[in-house]
Amino acid sequence: MNTEYAIRIRNLVKKFGDFTAVDNITFDVRKGEIFGFLGANGAGKTTAMRILCGLSRPTSGSGTVAGFDICREQEKIKRNIGYMSQKFSLYPDLTVRENIRLFGGIYGLKDREIKEKTERMLDMLEMKDAGGRFAAELPLGWKQKLSFSIALVHSPRIIFLDEPTGGVDPETRRRFWELIYDTAGNGTTVFVTTHYMDEAEYCDRVSIMVDGRIDAMDSPAGLKERFAARSMDEVFRIVAGKAVREE
Amino acid sequence: MKTIEISGISKNYGQVPALRDISLEVNQGEIFGLIGPDGAGKTTLFRIMTTLMLADTGSGTICGMDIVRDYSRIRKIIGYMPGRFSLYQDLSVRENLEYFATLFGSTVGKNYDSIKEIYSQIEPFEKRRAGKLSGGMKQKLALCCALVHKPSVLFLDEPTTGVDAVSRSEFWKMLDRIRKSGVTVFVSTPYMDEASLCDRLAMIREGRIIGTGTPEQIISAYPYRLLSVAGGNMYPLLKILRNTEGVISCFSFGNALHLAYDPEKTGLPAILAKIRENGSEDCRIREITPGIEDCFMQLAGK
The missing domain is CATH 3.30.70.100 (Alpha-Beta Plaits)
Incomplete structure (x- = not known):
């Protein structure tokens, strides 16, 4: 396994019939990096992300995620990454403890490990008293933190976050990014999508997809300099504004 | 007379309070923004104001009509675009529009002027089923369907959620033109950066209004x-x-x-x-x- 890169992608293409959803993208993500994956609706982000997570096969191109081949080792990829979706994907009718146990079990952790992890997690999240509550009853900010921690339950080397902060209040959104920083500080690679352009500024590097291609990729500071823009919001408007195709 | 007047509205879902003592006023012809995160109570307030749900306590009027007693008259003069896509997926673009016009005893032809600017952008796809439209086009069609009976007040519940930054600014340009035609717009959003585009706004969190006024008033406080x-x-x-x-x-x-x-x-x-x-x-x-x-x-x- 390559020690420097968490993700290496070369000439990735995905077609649906005549439609090229992902059009020859190439990029690397370093270990421990916070990588922002941006693009307008319909630019091909979700399609690309599904391939990186081992849920879909590319039409052509190659690459590795966590050191495993995206075409041949999809099951190994799934076992070695964490994934958190916009919808938080907790089971509403299970309690907090049961949710942790379920996902721990799915990822093949032993009962004793699950028990230990559960206690540590509840401690860290300051949710000791909430262990027996149904996930459905939790405030949104708690659900978000819990689902993030559950996505990390099997200590993956990479975590994929798909619009993790949509609709949450401004303070919770920022506290969540502090959690992302702490996680990246421990060496976990973070691959994140967002519609909030201020959050793009928090990433080490950012790519912007337009019509299936990656049209810009650099640090936020580098992108702002290149496009003579004051903010990532401006950069995004300049780059994504050139899109031709609709969703 | 205020276009919208809401006073002391509260609503509980079982033990869970969704709205607590909400009062607000909206003037004719303004864009009024209701800004707050998911779960703040925005949609509940929309449902009460659009006469689809009864509040536990409190009262309100839309264009002087009572939101409980005069519900059927209110429904004729408002347009409502719910947060979830609410069109008929199996009907074509044109069929959806005609359906909504007919519901309000009108025709597309009669009010074509009021939707022309937005509708012309999706007119080339008139025969396409609504379910096959892109997100941006669905949004435009939903807006046309809410406007086709020439409402006095337009209620838009999170029209820009999950929409990228470029499409969001296009949508707000459309709202500005709708306002200029004299329609009062009541719109909710979780995006704080959209606040400056409203004439006045109320910030809502955990069922309570925590601040209200023009963006300048809120900032100066x-x-x-x-x-x-x-x-x-x-x-x-x-x-x-x-x-x-x-x-x-x-x-x-x-x-x-x-x-x-x-x-x-x-x-x-x-x-x-x-x-x-x-x-x-x-x-x-x-x-x-x-x-x-x-x-x-x-x-x-x-």
């Missing part, structure tokens, strides 16, 4: 001094500054930190000293005017 701190190693600095005497709050805002302090407890020199002490001498620090998001966070923390 901010009680603390605010600094922008940029450069250096920001995340460790954030943790240190947050625990500094007299600092009310410190959070990331894009490429800078926003630090609110109480001028009676500390001052710029003390904060600068703290930054230098931690080896972040190359920081750019300046006093700034708060934005709506700073105000929301301050009011939410009270």
Whole structure:
């Protein structure tokens, strides 16, 4: 396994019939990096992300995620990454403890490990008293933190976050990014999508997809300099504004 | 007469309070924004105002008509675009539009002028089924369907949620044109940056209105001094500054930190000293005017 890169992608293409959803993208993500994956609706982000997570096969191109081949080792990829979706994907009718146990079990952790992890997690999240509550009853900010921690339950080397902060209040959104920083500080690679352009500024590097291609990729500071823009919001408007195709 | 007047509205779902004593007024021809996170009660308030749900307590009027007694008259003069896509997926673009016009005893032809500008953008796809449209086009069609009977008041529940930054600014340009035609617009959003595009707004959190007024009024009521701190190693600095005497709050805002302090407890020199002490001498620090998001966070923390 390559020690420097968490993700290496070369000439990735995905077609649906005549439609090229992902059009020859190439990029690397370093270990421990916070990588922002941006693009307008319909630019091909979700399609690309599904391939990186081992849920879909590319039409052509190659690459590795966590050191495993995206075409041949999809099951190994799934076992070695964490994934958190916009919808938080907790089971509403299970309690907090049961949710942790379920996902721990799915990822093949032993009962004793699950028990230990559960206690540590509840401690860290300051949710000791909430262990027996149904996930459905939790405030949104708690659900978000819990689902993030559950996505990390099997200590993956990479975590994929798909619009993790949509609709949450401004303070919770920022506290969540502090959690992302702490996680990246421990060496976990973070691959994140967002519609909030201020959050793009928090990433080490950012790519912007337009019509299936990656049209810009650099640090936020580098992108702002290149496009003579004051903010990532401006950069995004300049780059994504050139899109031709609709969703 | 105010176009919308809501007074003392509360609503509980079982034991869970969704709205607590909500009062607000909306003037004719303005864009009024209801800004707050998911779960704040925005959709519940929309349902009560559009006569689809009864409040537990409180009262309200739309164009002088009572939201309980005059529900059928209110329904004729309002347009409502719910948060979830609400069109018939199996009907074509044109069929959806005709259906909604007919429901209100009108025709597409009669009111074509009021939707022309938006509809012309999706007219080339008139025969396509609504379910096969892209997100941006669905949004435009839903807006046309809410406008086709020439409503006096337009209710839009989170029209821009999950929409990218470019499409969001296009949508607000459309709203501005709708307002210019004399329609009152009541719109909700979780995006704080859209606040400045409203004439007036109310900020809602956990079922309560925490602030209301024009964007300028809300900003001028901010009680603390605010600094922008940029450069250096920001995340460790954030943790240190947050625990500094007299600092009310410190959070990331894009490429800078926003630090609110109480001028009676500390001052710029003390904060600068703290930054230098931690080896972040190359920081750019300046006093700034708060934005709506700073105000929301301050009011939410009270």
